[in-house]
Amino acid sequence: MFKKVCGKKSVIVFTILFLLTIAGQASVALAGKQVVVRGKYVNIRSGPGTNHTKLGRSYRGDKYPLLQKKGDWYQVQLPDGREGWLAGWLTRLEEVPEEEVEKRSARVAGSYVNVRSGPGTQYVRVGVLTRGTAVTILERQGEWYKVRYMGKRVGWIAGWLLELDEGAESSAPAEAGGEKETKVALVTGKVVNVRQGPGLNFARIDKVTEGERLPVVGEDNGWYQVVLDGGRKGWIAGWLAKVDTQSLPSGSTMVQVTGSVVNIRQGPGTDFPVITKVKRGEHLGVLAEENRWYQVSLEEGLKGWIAGWLVEARDGVSLEETQATSRGSTENNVDSGQTPSTVVDDTYNSQTDPINLDSGAQEKTGDNPSLEDDDSEAFNLISGLDEEVKEDRLLISIRGNEPPVYNTFELEDPRRLVVDITRSRLEIAPEDRIRKINHPAVSQVRLGQFTPDTVRVVFDLPESSNYTFSSQRQGTTVLFEFLPFSLAGKTVVLDPGHGSIQAEGLFDPGAIGPSGVHERDVVMAIAEETGRILSRKGATVIFTRNGDTALDLPERAAIANDVEADVFVSIHANSSFSPIPNGTATYFYAPQGTELASQRDERQFLAQMVQRELVKEINRADLGIREANFSVLRNTLVPSILVEVAFISNPEEERLLTDPEFRSRAARGIAKGIELYLLEFTR
Template sequence: MKQKRIIQGISIIVLIMCVFNIFLINPVNAQEKTVSLQVDGNPVNLDVMPFIDAQNRTIVPLRFIGEELGYSFAWDAQAKQVAFTGNGVLIFLTVGSREAIVDGNKMLLDTEAVVKNGRTMVPLRFVLENLGVKVDFDSSTKIVNIITKNGGNDKGTIVKTAVIAENVVNVRSGPGLTYPIITKVKKGSTYQVLSQSSDWYQIAVDNETPGWVAGWVVTVRTETSSASRSEEPGEGRDLEPEPVRLAHIDKVDVDVSNGEVFVTVSGDETLYYTVFSLDNPRRLVVDFFNSVLKDRKSGEEKFEVDTELVTGIRMAQFSENQVRVVADVTAPAGLTLIDNEPSKITFKIGKPSIVGKTIVIDPGHASIQPGGWADPGAVGPSNLYEKDVVLDIGLKLSDILKAKGANVIMTRTGNTTLTLGGRADVANKNRADIFVSIHANANTSRAIHGTSTYFYGGVAGQYEARQKLAKSIQSELVKTIQRRDIGVLQSPFAVLKYTKVPSVLVETAFISNYEEEKLLADPEFRQKVAQGIAQGIEKYFAY
């Protein structure tokens, strides 16, 4: 009887331990607590709710830190790894792991990144405090306040100044055209920015009169009490969005001549497209975005083709505003543009080649400002100007690509009056195949160094193409110049956001770093940078 009681007692203990393990130890099943977010005291609404996990840490969507707070990020789905960069700091987190890497140093966390309902979620405080941002939590209200103003690891006090870019600008009582005009300001005048609402800035007109000006009529400069790179003028504001004009594709012709295949696509508006390849079976895909078939009900249309390279072509409405043309091929294939009218495109399907491709090269900075001076970009320790370095690299890159048969368009060959939107428009109006913006990075810490390539994935139908272009250039550039590989990152830079073609922004090296500034001043190194970018572009067009 006594032995039976002992066994029953052990069974009860084991049961209690199992229940304890399930409900208290296992963080997956532990009850999560919701939390509200604020940025500088302003409430933030997210499509995925942040929560407090079992370790009492606030967990937020990855994209909140990247898109809402403006830090660059990248997500590697295969490795389940996320990277953040900002203020010269590079952070790697891996889903399910409590080990992080910050600027190459391993650090242990008391929690971990997770995937919840298909969304990657990361520990807020760990990421932001390592990026130099202060995070406060009010336990009574369950509100997390992210403090970005004047914050961040002694980076210096940050002040934004608005420079009036038009002859006369209306100052309104609120952030919008419906608010009354309270005064007017003249071109070239500068005012401290007090706050921002969408694409409107509140400025201090005088000691007693705050007012609001539209973002598209001012140039905003970021200044700091310690040496740091400023934004490129115009970077922080949205352009007036162009109305989306839907192209109705009414005709597709396929012709075969002497074993070569020609495809002509016609519509009623300008046609924009991207090209990529698929395997198993091998296919060449052409996606026309912001496009619909005139006769959507016809379903998939097939064209009989039987050449050594192309064995068939078909076309269909792939998504609501995206038309897809697919060529079944027996070997790697690419497109050569034969005729490029605004609403009619003819291309030849053949072996992959850079010949005939239209490539826009954008050496960053050097835009002439309201005061008549040209934006130098970042300035190195020995007074080396970013605008001069990247122009030389751009011209060298142009020579390499032209020698290979590409059609190259430079956004500038000296100082320029083009805005950031105007640079993007060079690619849009010429319906370029790709757009490559070249820059030199900078940071208040002289120790930060390395190479990175950015893309923006928010343009309809172009995520894969833009990511592929960025990866191709980054891998070949790092291989050629042998600098630290910071990686491929996402960021909504204006020139990437407003280009309608696949585009990237290359940060070649840190001009603020003593060693890399010396390299950037060396014509031979600049030639290597140009060669690396060119090899990446060729790799991209190899499909």
């Protein structure tokens, strides 16, 4: 009896050991493998079976590290750190190439560096990288390095144009002139969490908003450690920020903008032209100082001058006491240096200031232009505001004595629609410059003389408002129409042009501008912001790519067909062999005598709306709407258009395409056009 029991126990112990051994061998066998998607679109699920929740979608050619196998399903590591499951019959296993395991890293040291298909200048250029771009070293031949960059791309870079991390041999020369480099993260997400550590599992300690610039002091697994106000440190997700490397002279400092919106000028004084604007909280590298003005480095290598009383030092270098004193009560005035007669800021108190919105107004002071000094006959005199409710629509008209020239933009927290009427004077009595509307679309309207030649009109919008608006000129009046509308239940497919992975792992950057800017990158940024705007209004937004993609053009169109989207919009930047052409165009395709002819009115109207709103926002030459047999247009079964935002081959428009503010305006125009189309055809 005793022997029998022992025999059973021995068998059980042996069986357990055997199973553990097999499991260990299986674990070893799975190590170093990756799962490659074979199906055109394959669902990623929360567990090993079709009965589990769908987490997302993968595309043909996508690769994921393998974690474990269960039946016919593979558990994989997703790019955002989560785990998911893929069906084995729609994927295949492959060994991770040895070169993928190597971890030596480096950064691009030159301003614009060619990536080539082989180790030498005689090889074809396959890409261009900018200073500070991180790469992984895979191999070295002579003075050339084979690198992996921006995810899956592979190419060769000259060693003298790389700066290898400590511990790796480098042939890059030392920086000349005693310069130091500092990395700055530009926040690209609308509102981005700052966490205690590099991952979604760490506690949130703060939030930062789009456009803020933060010094980078560390990097870990796609996350950046940044310095916040007060010297605190935290981590932000790398996919929600863009990092630039700025070169600063030895002994220089970083400054932080303290004014709400501050002008950057061509020279050290208010008599120099404004070249751009920066916002409160942005960090800028100081290059020089002259007469209480600082020359600072901006994005894309630009330089400009900022008033010293509208910034503060961030690394212990204090500004002169006189500067601090002069800044005291003027930090909200862009750079006049004078004490303003009213408070001008991004928040407002309607009891004290009707246009309490934005810094930059030149107030009436001894050194600034007085309104009484100008020739009134040269201005559009804004004399009235009328409102009318027609059924479920709200109409608000602003009257002047000349055809109005104006631009609009929207602000959040709180929600506002802002209208700037240029070359205009406000002739409405001060007590009538705030109009209570008390309508579901608009709570009140505020008017003010924003600058000596610009009248600003602000529509305060209720947070719960589900209205859209359109504007049009009617003689000397500009009419705003607010209509009830929600994008809930609407599906929009956005196609950021190019970015396709081609044969031998090469990628399609699209057109490349004179200074090396890639079309694929700028249109991705515009598409992402367009998607954010539409999503906030309730639409379901699907992108044909989030980085590079293995999908060909018909397969991109097929995404819209498969989900039966309401709209498909492909976003591009135009190009020419000549640097002269410029402007904006929108294409559709629905020739008579084809199956697409039944959608001709819809496609043409979609193109008209997007073209109109885009030109209105970015103020480039209007090249009109055109019809062309583009692949993504002829292969979509839903209303579709292709937008050429601007010419990347034109130096001025290439620069604009790299400007976050210009890209945001382009996105607003595209989104507004889509919204107006959906309002007309899908209500």
